[in-house]
Amino acid sequence: MIKNLQIWLAAFTVAFLYFYGLDHFIMSMQGLPLNMNLTPAQ
Amino acid sequence: MKESRYSSRLMWLTLLLIVVSGFFWSGTISTTDISGEWFSGAVASVKNVSTDTTVNEEDAELKLVPAPKPTRADYPDIGVSSRSIVWVVAQMHLFFGALVLAVPIFVLVIEFLGMYTGDSRYDDMAHEFMKISITAYSITALFGGTLALSLFLLYPDLMAYLMRVFGAQMMVYAILFFLESMVLYIYYYGWDALRYGNAKWVHLSLGLLLNGVGATLMVTANSWATFMMAPSGVNEVGAVIGNIWEVMKGPLWNPINLHRFIANIAFGGAVVGAYAAYKCLAARTAEARAHYDWMGYTSNFIAILAFLPLPFAGYWLMAEIYAYSQQMGITAMGGILAWLFIIQAVLIGTILLAGNYYLWSGMSRTEGSKRYQGFIKYIAVVLVICFLIWVTPHTLILTSGEIAALGGSNHPLLGALGIMPAKNIAVNLMLIFTFMSFQIYRRSDKVATVSWEKAGNALMVAIYVVAIVNIIFVGVYYGYFTNTVYKVGSSVIQVVSTLTVIICGVVLDAFLYRRAKTLPSHWGQVSNRAQYALFALPIAFTWLMALMGYVRSSVRTHWHVYTVMKDTSPDNFIPTIGYAGNMMTIVTVMFVLFVLFIFWIANLSGTKQIPPCAINKVPATERVGGAA
């Protein structure tokens, strides 16, 4: 049971980190920050 | 006996060598960066064209002759709209061209699979696919010839100009066409002669060569179309200043090449799928039904798999169009043609829904599918909602009365759904969920036996969930709360997220189901209704191709060659979408009729008349005259 939970947590962590990195990478490729504080881009 | 087999193999190899070297030679000419002088010289010497002509051509180029400026009177009037004639013929040529270029691509893959797995079903199916392609090939050539004739007849100035710009490249095209025919016939008719052992490798190489020549043919022809959209290698008035490579390699060439290459595969898969569906419905024996059910499934698999990355290729093409000319981009996406993307949405929606429906119906074939049956209704709901968001129009060109009635040019509620970020979310989710159907189907007859099954599944689910959340979050956050710069940036994130899901899904499943236990599945055990989904696919694809052809051609507005040669013919306006729609239906119906002819021919070749003697019990020699 606990092992199951660990598996799921690990899977989601991996996926989350991957997509977060992906977002970062793609935005920085276009010279943009992730801009998480709702300010309009300059 | 042994010796003769050996010599025939040697002959094949020699033949192959000649063909391959010929291909590489022509490939060098048409695709490498070479100076125009060497180019025309090389072609002239090979084709025995007198040196004088070459020199004259060079002189003409040196003098920098601008593009012609025909007046309305210079266009021959044969009493029917010239554009409509060229429209229909060009579209038919394109349909069949797409079919004959696409089918050998997946036939080669299936043939390879057949050899790799040793399952002769694959080989038989590949051979049957080629049977369809071979009749389509002659029809392609016939329409190509008709197209060339009608273009030269109806648009002499334009064609004279294009001939001058492309010069000897046209002859290379003709040579390639001969090569394509030869390789195609050898590939098809040599199928059984080169069936086993090393000979199979020769046959496979021939297939590869066929595809190589075919792709070269396609990109060569594409360069004419892209030159007309975004001319390169010519100066402001259309005089040739670059070599043939500079003329061909316009900004839109590669995006169109990729887009057409992928779309052709999807289209070809859809058409042979309809063939299989037809044969499946008409099958008399359970065995035949099972065979054609399996063939239809494979075709659908090919069509949908090729279709999934197509929006991204289209995205690249559109981005390049914007980069080339913002005006051209907006004419397509935000101007007079903007409405047509609603129809595009309807068509793509039809394709995705039909493809999904076919997969869901097909799950009845396997016993293991019960595990996944529950997902279907949710997938269906998501697809329908996304589809509706996608067809919600945003920027409408309205009359002032309509604007007043709406209280603004956007609908107060639907306006928020009509803008690009919402549509991007919808499209990407539709693709992801279609892939989910696909993956579920693929899994339904298998039980994984690898030790890390649980972890693998958890990872797959996590990727789906996070990707979907990411797509929605990015779309909403950047789409509605920040400015344009972020909107564009965020759409790339969405696209890559979708691609991630597809790639991870394919890769993960490949490993997860290694040495998997296969549950019994029963080919042919599928509803007849599912087969109609396979008819819907090619119809929607054909119509969609015609629609996109209308856009691609219309963005040039009143130019034959954008910015260089004006169209002053009576047909130099962009026709209404209704008129264009009628034309598309005409070409689609014509295409269907011709395809039926091809199917009929394919059947005919397998039909043998019963000798009269067998019926009347009269000795054959008396009836047939002893020839046998």
Added chain:
Amino acid sequence: MSTEQKSDVKSGGNVLAKSMGFSLGLALLFTLVANLLPQMKGEAPVEQEVDLGALTIESFVALGESIFTGKGTCSLCHNDLGRAPDILALNMVEVAIQHLQDERYKGNATDAESYLHESLVDPGIYVVKGFGKKGSNDTISPMPAINKPPIELSDIEINAVIAYLQAKDGNDVTVLLPTEAPAVEIQSAEPIAAGTIEEVLAKYNCQACHKVLGSGGDLGPDLEQISTRLSPEKIRQSIIDPDVEITQGFPPGVMPQNFAEQMMVKELEMLVTFLADSEMASSEKTARISSPSTGVADSEAGKVIAQFGCQACHIISGGGGELGPSLENVGARLDADQIRQSIIEPNAVLTEGFPSGVMPPNFAEQMSDAQLDALVIFLVEQKGG
């Protein structure tokens, strides 16, 4: 064997009919969608000759506007969707002056007109922040040079666009009207210029206020001897911009300000030449043309109407001009108070179809109360028929 074959043919035909019917139905469904959408044709621009001699500033501005939304395809990007600066929402003359002062500006323009011209033919000289090509850091403009293909506006068309950009926010139009007449691509037909000086005088009702060719009112200065007082340039200026210099004894603001916009180049030049030639303008040397028939009884109101030249612009009792609304049935449209208000304060309420600012706003100061009353009483009774 044969029965089996037959049933095969039958089922085959059935399948064929069904699958064809299904395919055709689907194709027709798509056709239906295409035909339900709004139907728009993208017409190619049509080459049309424009009589440039017959151009007025007003029609030149209108030409500019039609190019802005039509042939020039400007509104494709310059709209409120954020693709390019929303020109329609900006006062382009002010914007131009701001940009000229920007340190990023590297061009040669000195004023708004030359700036606008430069930004049309060489958009890359100054790229507005945030609107440059992606990745160019606002150094490359996505806008095509407007005088090159595919848009290819002629110089005249470019000037028309500039005139429109200046005029749309009420700025002065500084571009010169073209004098040579190459083909311009527009769709609307233009009015025909008056041919003779008499026609010009009649068309613009000059004689309602000025004495010229031996007849006319005395609201404005006598023009018969104008050439002795003013140079041709001054005469031209006085027509285009009447209030810059006022002849002594005459109030400012009476003469309409918009003759320059209404008059065609040809007409203006004809008028200036005519007035500058004293011999021609004087009554002794030229044929006398009849003054507009008043047709009004010799009543108190009749005198007022004659004195203030109402018929220069309004039709009253069957005679008069058409610059202003006909007053023949004014009594049916307006009551006494409204009529009075319209004389005293002409711009307060306007008759539909007539622009504001044309009728002199100072009649109330010039008329006595008795005259005003007489006029109002007279007009209330004008109920048409």
